[in-house]
Amino acid sequence: MVVGVSRLFTSKVFRKKIHDILKVGIGGTLAFGGISIYFKNEKFYDSLVMPMLHKLEPETAHNVAVMAAKYNLVPEVNLKESELLESRVLNLLFKTPIGLAAGFDKNGEAVEGLFKMGFSFVEVGSVTPLPQPGNPKPRVFRLKEDLAIINRYGFNSDGHEAVYERLSQLPPPGHRKAVLGVNLGKNKNSVDHVQDFILGVKKFGPVADYLVINISSPNTPGLRNLQHREELGKLVSAVVTARDSLSGTHKPPLLLKIAPDLSDDDKKDIASVILKNENRIDGLIVSNTTVTRPLWLESAERQEVGGLSGQPLKSLATHTVTDMYRLTRGLIPIIGVGGVASGQDAYEKICAGASLVQVYTGLVYHGPLLVHRITNELEDLLRVGAVLVRLMHQGWCHTSTHKF
Ligand SMILES: Cc1cc2nc3c(=O)[nH]c(=O)nc-3n(C[C@H](O)[C@H](O)[C@H](O)COP(=O)(O)O)c2cc1C
DSSP: HHHHHHHHHHHHHHHHHHHHHHHHHHHHHHHHHHHHHTTTTTHHHHIHHHHHHTTTTHHHHHHHHHHHTTTTTTOOOOOOOOOOOOOEEEEEESSSSSSEOOEEESSSSSSHHHHHTSSSSEEEEEOOOOBBBOOOOOEEEEEGGGGGGEEEOOOBBBHHHHHHHTTSSSTTTTSSSSSSEEOOOOOOSSOHHHHHHHHHHHHHHHTOOOEEOOOOOOTTTTGGGGSSHHHHHHHHHHHHHHTTTSSSOOOEEEEEOOOSSHHHHHHHHHHHHHHHGGGOEEEEEEOBBOOOOTOOSSSSSGGGSSSSEGGHHHHHHHHHHHHHHHHHHTOOOOEEEOOOHHHHHHHHHHHOSSEEEESHHHHHHHHHTTHHHHHHHHHHHHHHHHHHHHHHHOOOOOOGGOOO
């Protein structure tokens, strides 16, 4: 028996097997190590992953990206611990001001993978009460030359029940790695718009850190009319009442997401409605996509119907932040969104009056490591800003030459 075993260990076949196992093991370890390093390398995305994704039709690429986040095939970026970046807004703690805008994870499938990518908050939705398919395809278009997207998804949604089921599997509010917002929409064929939002508040109130009443998507007929004074007054008081009557102690803040295409009178009306004590909304998200088309757009897809996002939306959205900050006298926190693709872009939104910033289209062109880059660049800019303020207070800077 002993002789048999020792012969087995010294046999050629056995040595070859061990050799092969070692080869596969070492090769696998090296490949795994290489991919892990690459996963945190922006070049890997710029030169390989993003060009491959952009070979796919935009909606397919979107679905692949959501699946990658769902199955954790995304780079892990630890949320930066930095006093400069951390803030308490809406009575919630945000480790950094950078979050993911609504419309990427419409059905709450990939929240943990998205937290892992380095967002300090993720907004899922828009979710409609009943499942609905949205508009016919194709309904998403890349405007490559303009670093933009036009979409007319039209609230394709798995509906409240399915999305709630997924979100209730996550740790409860206050025990998550980052903040979770739920963006509420309405069904295309619903006859009572207000009721759709009330249902959303009741369903997701217990699981969301904050809720968003989305009255600004351009792809659902009649939705944006809810931004007008009288309709808005009714809607806001109904959703605030629904939130206040949620059972238990968890009553999430309610935010309103508005369009960038509002007239001056619309903006004044919105500010006056939401500042009323009985209708007190907790925050604004500024802004959704635009239905306007700047004349300088170059891409052939610029004439597609739908909402335009990305670079061409940036200054319009930032101006809307400035206007709403002024009209609400800084009393209501604003989340600035539209065309953010760098720390400088995020910084401009903050200077315009935003407390937090969201990103979407930037990710489509720059890949998942953009979150890390924006956060680092923003921290540097905030540090310079803080030094300038200190110098100014010490009399080193001439106030007339510095904004601070
Ligand atoms: C493909 C796509 C789908 C979107 N879907 C939604 C949505 O369901 N609900 C919503 O409130 N905003 C939606 N948005 C708007 C974004 O949340 C964001 O407000 C807008 O795109 C501006 O930001 P960005 O320029 O960084 O993309 C969508 C945007 C895109 C590009």
